[in-house]
Amino acid sequence: MRMCSSAGADIREFAGPLRGPPLVPLLDAIEAGEKPVVAAIEGVALGGGFELALVCHYRIVHFKARLGLPEVTLGILPAAGGTQRLPRLIGIPAALELITTGRHISAQEALKLGIVDQVTEQNACELAVEFALRAVAKPLSSRRVSMLTTPCPPDLDALLEAVTMQVKRKARGVMAPLACIQAVRAAATMPYSKGIKRESELMATLFNSGQARALQYCFFAQRTAGKWTLPSGAQWNNSKPREIRSAAIIGLGTMGRGIVVSLARVGISVIAVESEKKLLETGKQMVIGMLERDAKRRGVSASLNLLKFTLSLQDLKDVDLVIEAVFEDMALKKRVFQELSKVCRPATLLCTNTSGLDVDALAGVTDRPHLVVGMHFFSPAHVMKLLEVVCGPRSSSETIATAMSLGKRMGKVSVAVGNCPGFVGNRMLKPYLDQATFLLEEGATPEQIDKALEDFGFAMGVFRMSDLAGLDVGWRVRKESGLIGPDVDPKNPPRRRQGRRYCPIPDMVCEQGRFGQKTGRGWYMYDKPGGTNAKPDPLIQNLLEMYRSRYGIQPRNISDQEIIERCLFALANEGFRILEDGIAARPEDIDVIYLFGYGFPRHGGGPMFYASMVGLERVLERLEHYHQAHPDVPHLEPSPLLKKLVACGSPPVQKWREHIKTMHSHL
Numbered sequence: 001m002r003m004c005s006s007a008g009a010d011i012r013e014f015a016g017p018l019r020g021p022p023l024v025p026l027l028d029a030i031e032a033g034e035k036p037v038v039a040a041i042e043g044v045a046l047g048g049g050f051e052l053a054l055v056c057h058y059r060i061v062h063f064k065a066r067l068g069l070p071e072v073t074l075g076i077l078p079a080a081g082g083t084q085r086l087p088r089l090i091g092i093p094a095a096l097e098l099i100t101t102g103r104h105i106s107a108q109e110a111l112k113l114g115i116v117d118q119v120t121e122q123n124a125c126e127l128a129v130e131f132a133l134r135a136v137a138k139p140l141s142s143r144r145v146s147m148l149t150t151p152c153p154p155d156l157d158a159l160l161e162a163v164t165m166q167v168k169r170k171a172r173g174v175m176a177p178l179a180c181i182q183a184v185r186a187a188a189t190m191p192y193s194k195g196i197k198r199e200s201e202l203m204a205t206l207f208n209s210g211q212a213r214a215l216q217y218c219f220f221a222q223r224t225a226g227k228w229t230l231p232s233g234a235q236w237n238n239s240k241p242r243e244i245r246s247a248a249i250i251g252l253g254t255m256g257r258g259i260v261v262s263l264a265r266v267g268i269s270v271i272a273v274e275s276e277k278k279l280l281e282t283g284k285q286m287v288i289g290m291l292e293r294d295a296k297r298r299g300v301s302a303s304l305n306l307l308k309f310t311l312s313l314q315d316l317k318d319v320d321l322v323i324e325a326v327f328e329d330m331a332l333k334k335r336v337f338q339e340l341s342k343v344c345r346p347a348t349l350l351c352t353n354t355s356g357l358d359v360d361a362l363a364g365v366t367d368r369p370h371l372v373v374g375m376h377f378f379s380p381a382h383v384m385k386l387l388e389v390v391c392g393p394r395s396s397s398e399t400i401a402t403a404m405s406l407g408k409r410m411g412k413v414s415v416a417v418g419n420c421p422g423f424v425g426n427r428m429l430k431p432y433l434d435q436a437t438f439l440l441e442e443g444a445t446p447e448q449i450d451k452a453l454e455d456f457g458f459a460m461g462v463f464r465m466s467d468l469a470g471l472d473v474g475w476r477v478r479k480e481s482g483l484i485g486p487d488v489d490p491k492n493p494p495r496r497r498q499g500r501r502y503c504p505i506p507d508m509v510c511e512q513g514r515f516g517q518k519t520g521r522g523w524y525m526y527d528k529p530g531g532t533n534a535k536p537d538p539l540i541q542n543l544l545e546m547y548r549s550r551y552g553i554q555p556r557n558i559s560d561q562e563i564i565e566r567c568l569f570a571l572a573n574e575g576f577r578i579l580e581d582g583i584a585a586r587p588e589d590i591d592v593i594y595l596f597g598y599g600f601p602r603h604g605g606g607p608m609f610y611a612s613m614v615g616l617e618r619v620l621e622r623l624e625h626y627h628q629a630h631p632d633v634p635h636l637e638p639s640p641l642l643k644k645l646v647a648c649g650s651p652p653v654q655k656w657r658e659h660i661k662t663m664h665s666h667l
C-alpha cells in the first residue's frame with residue numbers, strides 16, 4: 001500500500017453528516033487479510049493515515065516522513081483503532097505520550113519506538129514491494145497488531161493517574177486528552193473487540209462537543225489568517241515579497257533583543273543599534289546568551305557570525321529592512337524614522353515595532369511612506385508566535401507581502417491588520433482590562449477574577465498577566481493620554497474621565513511603586529523582584545477596602561459567570577467594532593491574534609468564535625443587561641454589527657464577512 005502522504009480524515013467533513021463506509025470495519029478487514037500488506041510511507045502519515053498504516057502488516061518509511069496521531073489537537077481522538085493498536089505495538093507509556101500530545105515524530109523516532117520496520121533514503125514504495133515479496137511465505141498472525149497483547153506496566157493505575165494529573169495541569173478543562181487516556185486504559189484492560197467499542201463511545205462524546213468545534217475552527221483560522229487581501233485586489237497569492245538577507249534592529253531592550261534572535265536564527269544578518277555604549281554592551285551579551293541557549297536546545301550551532309552591534313545609524317545604509325524597537329514614544333520614533341530616511345538606501349523597508357502608535361504618522365515623516373509597515377511582535381519576541389503586520393493606508397502590497405513572509409520565515413503566525421490606536425490586540429485589551437478593574441471596585445479581588453479566567457482556560461488571568469507585562473507601561477500611556485496628571489480638569493468627578501467611568505485603582509497601585517513582577521510587587525506579591533510566584537497581597541486587599549469605603553461603594557458578591565461575561569463579552573464587542581471599522585478583515589484574524597498573542601484558550605476558539613458558540617443573541621442580551629446597569633461604560637453597549645448579525649439570524653463565524661460593509665477599508 002503506497003501512502004504518498006496522508007493527513008488523515010478531511011477535517012472539513014466533520015462539520016456535516018459523515019459519508020462513506022464506516023472506517024473501522026474496513027481497516028479491520030485489511031489487517032485480517034491473508035495477503036501481506038506493506039505500507040510505504042512518504043511525506044506524512046497523520047491521524048487516519050497513520051491508523052491505516054497500523055493495520056498494515058509491515059511499515060516502510062522514507063527518512064523524511066513524519067508520523068503522528070494529532071486528533072487530540074482537534075478535540076477528538078484517533079477513532080479508527082489508533083488508541084487500541086498503538087499501545088499494543090509500542091506499550092502504554094509511549095503510546096499515551098503520543099496520543100495525548102498529538103505530536104508528530106520523525107521516521108527515525110518511529111523506528112526507535114518500534115512503530116515502523118525500516119527507514120529508507122530510497123523510494124519507499126519500491127522497497128515495500130521487495131519487502132512484501134519476502135513476506136509472502138511468512139505467517140502473519142504476529143503482524144496483526146490488534147491481536148497482540150498490550151505490554152502492560154505493573155503500575156498501570158499510578159501511571160494513568162500521573163498522566164491525568166499532568167494533562168489537567170497543562171490543559172485545564174480540556175476534554176480530549178482525558179478521553180484519550182481512558183481509551184488507552186481500555187487497550188490495556190480489554191480485548192480489542194471491546195476496546196474498539198470504548199474508543200468509539202469516547203469519540204462520540206467528543207465529536208459533537210463545543211471544544212472539538214472550537215479546536216477544528218482554530219486549525220483552519222490559523223491557515224486563513226495568513227491570507228490577506230487589500231481593496232486594490234492585491235493579496236497574499238498575487239503579491240511578491242522581497243527577499244530579505246540583512247536587517248537592522250534599533251533598540252536592544254526586551255523587544256529588540258527578541259527580534260534580533262528571531263531573525264538571526266533563521267539565517268538573516270542583523271545589525272543591532274543602541275544609543276549608548278553601556279546599553280549596547282548589555283544588549284549584546286544578552287542576545288549572545290539567548291542565541292547560544294536557543295542553539296543548544298535545537299542542537300545546532302549559534303549563528304553569532306551573523307550579528308553586528310553598533311552605535312551608529314550610518315552602518316545601516318545597505319540593509320534590506322530595518323525594524324525600529326525603541327521606547328514607545330511618538331516623538332522619539334519620528335526622529336528615528338527621519339534619520340533612517342536619510343541614512344538607508346531608498347529601497348530599504350522601514351518597519352516599526354510599536355504596539356499601538358499611528359504607523360501612518362511615522363510613514364509621513366519618511367521619504368518612502370509606501371515602504372513603511374508595522375511589525376508588532378509580542379514579548380518575548382523570540383518565543384511568542386504572533387506577529388501583527390500593521391498596514392498603513394500608504395503601505396504597498398510588496399511591503400505587506402514582505403513583512404508577512406518575513407514573519408512566516410521567523411516561524412510566526414502573521415496577521416495583517418489595519419492602523420488604529422492599539423491595532424487589533426491591544427485595542428481589544430482596553431475594554432477587557434476596564435471590566436476587570438470595574439469588577440474590583442464592585443467587590444471582586446484580583447485572585448478571584450484571575451481564577452475565573454484561568455478556569456475558563458486562559459493561560460493567565462488578567463492581573464497576573466499585567467504583573468508580568470509591567471504595570472508602569474499602561475500607567476505611562478494613561479498619563480500621556482491625559483487620563484491622569486495635570487491635564488485632568490480639577491472639577492472632573494473622581495471616578496470619571498472624558499465623560500465615562502474610570503477606575504483609578506491601577507494608578508494608585510503604580511503610585512506605590514508596584515509595577516508587577518519586576519519590582520516584586522504589583523497586583524500580587526512575589527518573593528523578590530523578578531520572582532514569578534504570585535501570592536495574594538493583604539496590602540492590595542486593604543487598598544481595595546479603603547477605596548470602596550472612600551467612595552461609598554458597598555462591595556457585593558460577584559459570580560464567576562458575571563466575571564466571564566463582562567470581561568469576554570466586552571472583549572468580543574470591541575472585536576465586532578474592529579470588524580465594522582475594517583481594522584481586521586475577518587473574525588478568524590481576531591481569534592488568531594487572541595489565541596497566539598494573549599493566551600485565549602484554543603478550546604474556546606478565540607473571542608469571536610466563543611461569542612458565536614455562546615450564541616450571538618445571548619451575548620447581545622447580556623451586553624444590553626450590563627450596559628443598562630453601567631450606562632457610563634460605552635464598551636458594554638452592543639455594537640451595531642452584533643445587532644445586525646443577530647437580526648440576520650446569527651450566521652456562523654465564516655459567514656460574517658457577508659454582513660460587514662467596510663471590509664478591508666483600512667487595510
Ligand SMILES: CCCCCCCCCCCCC[C@H](O)CC(=O)SCCNC(=O)CCNC(=O)[C@H](O)C(C)(C)COP(=O)(O)OP(=O)(O)OC[C@H]1O[C@@H](n2cnc3c(N)ncnc32)[C@H](O)[C@@H]1OP(=O)(O)O
Pocket residue numbers: 007008009010011012018023044046047048049051070071074077078079080082203204207208220223224
Ligand atoms: C454521534 C456521532 C459519533 C461520531 C463518531 C464519528 C466517528 C468517525 C470516525 C472517524 C475516524 C477517525 C479517523 C481519524 O482518527 C481522524 C483524523 O484523521 S482527524 C485528522 C488528523 N490529521 C491532522 O490533524 C493533520 C492536519 N494537517 C496538518 O497537520 C498539516 O496540514 C500538514 C498535513 C502537516 C501539512 O502542513 P503544511 O505543509 O504546513 O500545509 P498546511 O497546514 O498549510 O495545509 C495545506 C492545506 O491542507 C489543508 N489540510 C491539511 N490537513 C487537512 C485535513 N486533515 N483535513 C482537511 N484539510 C486539511 C489545510 O487546511 C490547508 O488548506 P487551506 O486551509 O490552506 O485551504
